Amino acid sequence: MELVLDLVSWVLLSAGGVFVLIGGIGALRMPNLYTRMHAASVTDTMGAGLVLLGVMVQAGLSLATIKLAAILLFLMITSPTASYALANAALLAGIKPNAGHAADEVTEP
Amino acid sequence: MELLGLYHYWVFVVLLMIGFYAVVAKVNLIKKLIGISLFQAAVFLLYITMGKVDGGTAPIFSGDGATVFSNPLPQVLILTAIVVGISTTALGLGIVVRVKEEYGSIEEHEIQEIDER
Amino acid sequence: MTVVFGIFLLTLLVITAAAIVRTQNLFVAVMLLGIFSLLIAVNFFILDAADVALTEAAVGAGISTVLFLGALALTSERERLGTRHRWLSLSVVASAALVVLYATFDKPRFGDPSAPVHQHVAPWYLENTPAYIDIPNVVTAVLGSFRGYDTLGEVFVVFTAGIGVLFLLSVRRGGAAPGGTGAPGTPGIGLREHVIPRVVGRLLVPFILLFGLYVQFHGEYGPGGGFQAGALIAAGFILYALVEGEERTLAALPQSWLLALMVGGALLYGAVGLAGIVLGSTFLDYSVLGANPVSGQQIGIILIEAGVGMTVTGVLLAIFHAFASRGRA
Numbered sequence: 001m002e003l004v005l006d007l008v009s010w011v012l013l014s015a016g017g018v019f020v021l022i023g024g025i026g027a028l029r030m031p032n033l034y035t036r037m038h039a040a041s042v043t044d045t046m047g048a049g050l051v052l053l054g055v056m057v058q059a060g061l062s063l064a065t066i067k068l069a070a071i072l073l074f075l076m077i078t079s080p081t082a083s084y085a086l087a088n089a090a091l092l093a094g095i096k097p098n099a100g101h102a103a104d105e106v107t108e109p
Numbered sequence: 110m111e112l113l114g115l116y117h118y119w120v121f122v123v124l125l126m127i128g129f130y131a132v133v134a135k136v137n138l139i140k141k142l143i144g145i146s147l148f149q150a151a152v153f154l155l156y157i158t159m160g161k162v163d164g165g166t167a168p169i170f171s172g173d174g175a176t177v178f179s180n181p182l183p184q185v186l187i188l189t190a191i192v193v194g195i196s197t198t199a200l201g202l203g204i205v206v207r208v209k210e211e212y213g214s215i216e217e218h219e220i221q222e223i224d225e226r
Numbered sequence: 227m228t229v230v231f232g233i234f235l236l237t238l239l240v241i242t243a244a245a246i247v248r249t250q251n252l253f254v255a256v257m258l259l260g261i262f263s264l265l266i267a268v269n270f271f272i273l274d275a276a277d278v279a280l281t282e283a284a285v286g287a288g289i290s291t292v293l294f295l296g297a298l299a300l301t302s303e304r305e306r307l308g309t310r311h312r313w314l315s316l317s318v319v320a321s322a323a324l325v326v327l328y329a330t331f332d333k334p335r336f337g338d339p340s341a342p343v344h345q346h347v348a349p350w351y352l353e354n355t356p357a358y359i360d361i362p363n364v365v366t367a368v369l370g371s372f373r374g375y376d377t378l379g380e381v382f383v384v385f386t387a388g389i390g391v392l393f394l395l396s397v398r399r400g401g402a403a404p405g406g407t408g409a410p411g412t413p414g415i416g417l418r419e420h421v422i423p424r425v426v427g428r429l430l431v432p433f434i435l436l437f438g439l440y441v442q443f444h445g446e447y448g449p450g451g452g453f454q455a456g457a458l459i460a461a462g463f464i465l466y467a468l469v470e471g472e473e474r475t476l477a478a479l480p481q482s483w484l485l486a487l488m489v490g491g492a493l494l495y496g497a498v499g500l501a502g503i504v505l506g507s508t509f510l511d512y513s514v515l516g517a518n519p520v521s522g523q524q525i526g527i528i529l530i531e532a533g534v535g536m537t538v539t540g541v542l543l544a545i546f547h548a549f550a551s552r553g554r555a
Contacts (some may be wrong), residue, residue: 117236120236125242127243147243168363169364182351195293205301
């Protein structure tokens with residue numbers, strides 16, 4: 001039973017790490033602001049979520065698990081809001097999303 | 110462990126010098142304030158590094174019978190220092206805002222030119 | 227494994243600090259300063275300093291970023307004309323670095339329990355806290371009781387910074403100016419027409435305030451205390467101000483209340499100290515405040531932590547309002 005719990009938490013933690021890596025590579029390699037933001041938001045949700053789930057499995061049934069669940073809930077509420085606010089601010093500042101591969105053009109509204 | 114300890118102290122020196130360089134060499138007043146914040150953070154790192162004890166835990170008596178604790182005294186000093194640091198930063202930023210309003214610029218050489226006129 | 231993690235974090239700190247100084251866009255520098263504060267808070271936590279990590283995260287990554295952004299909104303965002311006397315500065319910095327590096331080789335080994343800093347006073351505090359004060363968090367015990375004078379001085383430093391900024395920035399120019407850091411081009415009463423941040427922000431504010439109160443009163447049993455709680459409660463109100471606009475925040479917690487909090491906290495601390503004299507003992511001796519010395523110490527610590535929390539909340543919010551209302555006059 002211990003081994004199964006350990007294996008599950010290893011898988012979750014490694015998957016979370018992989019998603020953080022994907023988010024980081026995406027934020028570096030994507031051509032313009034909106035695609036970069038989309039890649040970075042993977043880090044906030046999938047990466048942090050899976051890491052927290054892995055740690056929760058390790059903590060078992062204790063007060064620490066409830067605190068971690070509260071942190072997970074808080075992250076799930078605030079990080080998409082932060083991505084929305086960032087994208088909205090960029091749109092209002094005049095950076096138009098460009099569906100092609102070129103970088104965004106900055107036009108004043 | 111020797112390497113880790115020395116690495117902590119070397120990082121302290123590097124951060125100290127980066128903050129010092131920002132204060133001395135940059136002309137923008139807000140950059141100087143940011144440099145002071147970096148300098149202070151480096152000093153905090155030094156104190157907390159000195160307080161760590163091998164195999165110790167945070168100096169809070171919890172129920173699970175730990176007996177080796179890290180030193181609480183540097184933590185108390187740094188707690189005070191962090192709050193004093195933000196107080197001086199806030200006051201410095203207030204002065205920078207007023208300087209901008211009076212002189213029209215927050216670059217040090219431009220302010221000196223305006224003063225000499 | 228902690229060794230690898232520690233080295234990794236320290237390297238990230240150095241890279242972030244170098245990026246902060248190198249960038250010419252001040253907005254980027256302020257954001258990176260926030261990241262730097264969070265990284266150093268994690269580092270403090272690894273080094274067993276839980277209280278300090280909480281304070282650094284709340285004050286450094288939270289409040290300091292907001293104050294810098296407020297100042298940036300009132301000045302300019304880009305730094306002009308890089309550096310002056312570059313080679314002279316570099317040589318001074320390099321020689322200072324060499325001197326300090328030479329000194330680090332004489333320092334005691336990292337984590338050595340027989341280092342001089344762990345002798346003398348620190349073991350006395352660790353042994354005698356259960357006897358004299360009997361609260362689990364030794365840092366709060368030392369901060370509140372054994373080193374209470376220092377904390378009294380610190381409360382007055384925070385208070386002085388608050389009235390200093392109010393003297394500098396409190397002249398309201400031409401009526402209430404738009405507040406908040408909403409997107410440019412908005413007639414700007416906060417972010418009222420952006421539904422999602424507004425809803426989520428308003429949802430979160432009561433929980434932040436509740437957590438601030440928890441940290442305030444739980445400071446004796448775990449990491450926490452007055453400073454962290456003050457910063458958290460101020461952050462809750464600042465979030466409300468960013469989302470709803472500054473006028474509504476001033477309607478919720480008026481300027482007169484903020485001044486009352488600032489002054490009241492410092493006066494409360496001083497009054498607890500004077501109560502020691504009035505009840506027959508010395509200044510800041512809490513033992514006479516309760517039925518027996520131990521409970522007196524606990525009552526004293528609760529009261530002064532409340533005073534500290536009140537002053538820090540009042541000062542941070544007053545400074546935020548001073549920056550936000552300076553506006554674009």
